């Protein structure tokens with residue numbers, strides 16, 4: 001892909017797409033990761049990309065994160081960014097079982113565009129600060145992660161900034177690993 005490779009400042013750019021139903025906290029996670037603050041309200045219809053430079057395992061990385069609007073209908077624009085994405089974060093809310101059940105639909109979207117490719121995928125259960133409202137058990141999240149991707153599962157809280165860096169660093173590690181596998 002021509003968009004890959006080092007950018008002018010010598011950092012490898014990693015294109016990450018975050019998918020999942022509206023209201024699960026996709027924007028809150030991305031904004032916590034990039035801006036270190038919890039955004040209570042973010043327009044749910046906005047699809048926007050964010051850039052973040054960081055060091056992961058002692059290597060500089062440049063993340064280009066696409067925050068999507070949580071719809072499963074197929075549009076030309078969606079197809080385009082699914083084609084460009086190198087790693088996918090599938091996000092549901094631990095307080096909303098429906099959003100958990102819907103993740104399979106997002107996986108189908110990825111499959112449709114990236115048929116035959118084994119894409120790096122991480123599953124995230126967000127809002128773990130709302131333990132009393134939990135509708136999905138840890139083990140269920142883990143099982144789904146094994147079903148949909150490489151098995152990496154994280155429970156996060158964008159509100160408390162819990163496990164947020166781990167998710168974004170984790171997807172970069174998955175991208176690197178798959179890349180290495182391909183070269184071997």
Ligand code: GDP
Nearest residue numbers: 022023024025026027028040042127157158159
């Ligand atoms: P998106 O539609 O997936 O982008 O979801 P948003 O990031 O807009 O978040 C939807 C709502 O959930 C907002 O009211 C957020 O304040 C709230 N929210 C997001 N993440 C968390 C979290 O980790 N904990 C709690 N308690 N609320 C959250």
Ligand code: MG
Nearest residue numbers: 026027043044
């Ligand atoms: Mg959003």
